[in-house]
Amino acid sequence: MCPKCGSHRTEVVGRSNDLKTITVRCNACGERSQMPVEKEGAQEGQAVG
Ligand SMILES: [Zn+2]
Numbered sequence: 694m695c696p697k698c699g700s701h702r703t704e705v706v707g708r709s710n711d712l713k714t715i716t717v718r719c720n721a722c723g724e725r726s727q728m729p730v731e732k733e734g735a736q737e738g739q740a741v742g
Contacts, residue, residue: 695719
């Protein structure tokens with residue numbers, strides 16, 4: 694999700710060398726941001742609307 698406008702229309706445009714961080718670009722406002730890669734199989738049970 695875009696931290697700037699809150700849009701879910703984000704697209705992965707890059708990835709760090711250690712593969713722990715991805716760069717995503719918002720299709721709504723064009724904001725680029727980096728965020729940690731989600732762990733596979735993580736079941737935190739967090740339902741964020
Ligand atoms: Zn945005």
